[in-house]
Amino acid sequence: MFFPEAGRPLSTQPARERAIAALFAGQRTLATLEQLEDVGLAPRSVRHRAQVGRLYRVHPTVYSTTPPVLLPRKARWLAGVLACGPGAVLSHRSAAALWGLRPTARSKTDVTAPGNRGRKLDGIDAHRATTFAAADVTEEDGIPCTSVARTVLDLAPLVPRRAVERAIDQAETLEIFDLAAFDDVLERNPTLRGAPVVLAVLDEYQRDEAHFDTLTESELEEGFLALCDAAGFPRPEVQQYLTLRGGEVVRADFLWRELRVVVETDGPRYHRTPCAREENARRDLLLAEAGWLPLRLTWRMVFRTQAETTRTLGGLLARARDRQYSGHI
Numbered sequence: 001m002f003f004p005e006a007g008r009p010l011s012t013q014p015a016r017e018r019a020i021a022a023l024f025a026g027q028r029t030l031a032t033l034e035q036l037e038d039v040g041l042a043p044r045s046v047r048h049r050a051q052v053g054r055l056y057r058v059h060p061t062v063y064s065t066t067p068p069v070l071l072p073r074k075a076r077w078l079a080g081v082l083a084c085g086p087g088a089v090l091s092h093r094s095a096a097a098l099w100g101l102r103p104t105a106r107s108k109t110d111v112t113a114p115g116n117r118g119r120k121l122d123g124i125d126a127h128r129a130t131t132f133a134a135a136d137v138t139e140e141d142g143i144p145c146t147s148v149a150r151t152v153l154d155l156a157p158l159v160p161r162r163a164v165e166r167a168i169d170q171a172e173t174l175e176i177f178d179l180a181a182f183d184d185v186l187e188r189n190p191t192l193r194g195a196p197v198v199l200a201v202l203d204e205y206q207r208d209e210a211h212f213d214t215l216t217e218s219e220l221e222e223g224f225l226a227l228c229d230a231a232g233f234p235r236p237e238v239q240q241y242l243t244l245r246g247g248e249v250v251r252a253d254f255l256w257r258e259l260r261v262v263v264e265t266d267g268p269r270y271h272r273t274p275c276a277r278e279e280n281a282r283r284d285l286l287l288a289e290a291g292w293l294p295l296r297l298t299w300r301m302v303f304r305t306q307a308e309t310t311r312t313l314g315g316l317l318a319r320a321r322d323r324q325y326s327g328h329i
Contacts, residue, residue, distance in 0.1 A: 016040040028075040028142070029066040030058065032082050059083035059121055074098070078143050080109035080124045088113040089137055090145040091127055092154045098140055099148055100174055101167040102155065112146065112154070127154070131189050135181065149181040156194025162305075164194075164201050169300070179206075220265045223302045224254065231310045233317060236263065244290045250283055259320040261293045263313075265302065293320060 019039040023031045036046055046063060049055040055063045058079045064071060071079065077098065081088050089095075092110035096102040112127040120126060129136075136150040146154060148171055156164050171177035182202060186195055221238065228235060236254040242262075243249050254263040264280070284294040293316065301309045 024065050027082075028078050029064045029071075030075060030079050030082060031063055033061045033063070036063070059124075074141065074143060076123075077109050080111045080121075081144055083121055083124065084111045084113045084126060088144070090143055091129075091151065092125070092146075092158060095145045095151040096155050096167060098143060098145055099151060099171075099176065101148070101151065101170045102159070102163060131192070133188060135184060147181060147185070148176050149178065149185040152182070153185055153189065153192060153194045153198055156197040161197055161201065164197055165205075168201060168205060220299065220302065221253065224263070224265050224297065227302060227306055227310060230306075231314060233314065242287075242290075242292075244286050248286065250287070255292075256317065256320070259293075259317060259324060260291055261295065261317060261320050262287055264294065264296045266296055266298050 016039060020031075020036065020041060023035055023039055033043055033046060037043065046055065050057055050063065055065060056067050058064050058068050058071070058076075060083070062079050062083045064075070064079070066075070077090050077094055080094075081090055088111050090098055090110065091112035093102070093104045093106060094110040097104045108123055108125045110125045110127065112129045112132075114129055114132050136147050138145060138147050145151070152164065152167050152171070155167060168177065179202075182198070186199060186202075189195055225235065225238075234256065236256050237252075238254055240252050240255050240257075241249055242252055242255070252262045253265050255261065266280075280296070284296070287294040295313070295316065297309065
């Protein structure tokens, strides 16, 4: 944090010191040399404050009032962006993590700078972009970054195709998916390495949506039962009513009563609106409170990614069976 002069409240500090404190406070305790000069602190003074421990150098042109080892992840991301100069933005894997599309455990920060201004700095993977448009750049949680569509396009060459599918699914779940924005960025960047992958995923996504819109509840149920049969799972009970605490009655699409596992297959007609999503979350919470394990499966999980769904569901059922035998259910 920024320490004002001993014995003097911030309100009585000289205007320059108040401006410096506000600068650090507004940027996750970070500031660049240029920004500090703009508020009246000469580079020589910055270096002196770093020598006496009032400031800490994070990158050659970026300083913080917090020791670098104590900077949280988002502050480290912002430091990387600031270090790469005007117009630089968080991108690729780091931007995907910032948006919540795909987690990353990488210690390096992905930053893209316009033109050829990407810098080689410790802790930063600098990328160059010559095709950036205004629509590709935005800000999330105070950090300049690539848009969701551009982030997925840049991510695509670095991860397996399945990860791209998941990132797009996650964007829809978070309600930040904009098909028009994807169409726009792909039209402007047809030769980028990630374009063919994103195009193929979106094409499949749209075909799935067309199928999804005409899918009946019974077809989705039959698909889930077929998945259970193919995996050798015991057949669940279908369309059963449960009375929960307080007398509230809910209908379960599928359940394994002894294991206290409920599965909902989210069909096209009843699960897409904000009200429906909120009611689903409320119902899952009530089921969990009553000792049930509520699970939700989508069309893609039942028909597109059966192997992964089977593996995960099988593990959950086995765990529930173990808990039953050990007397916890």
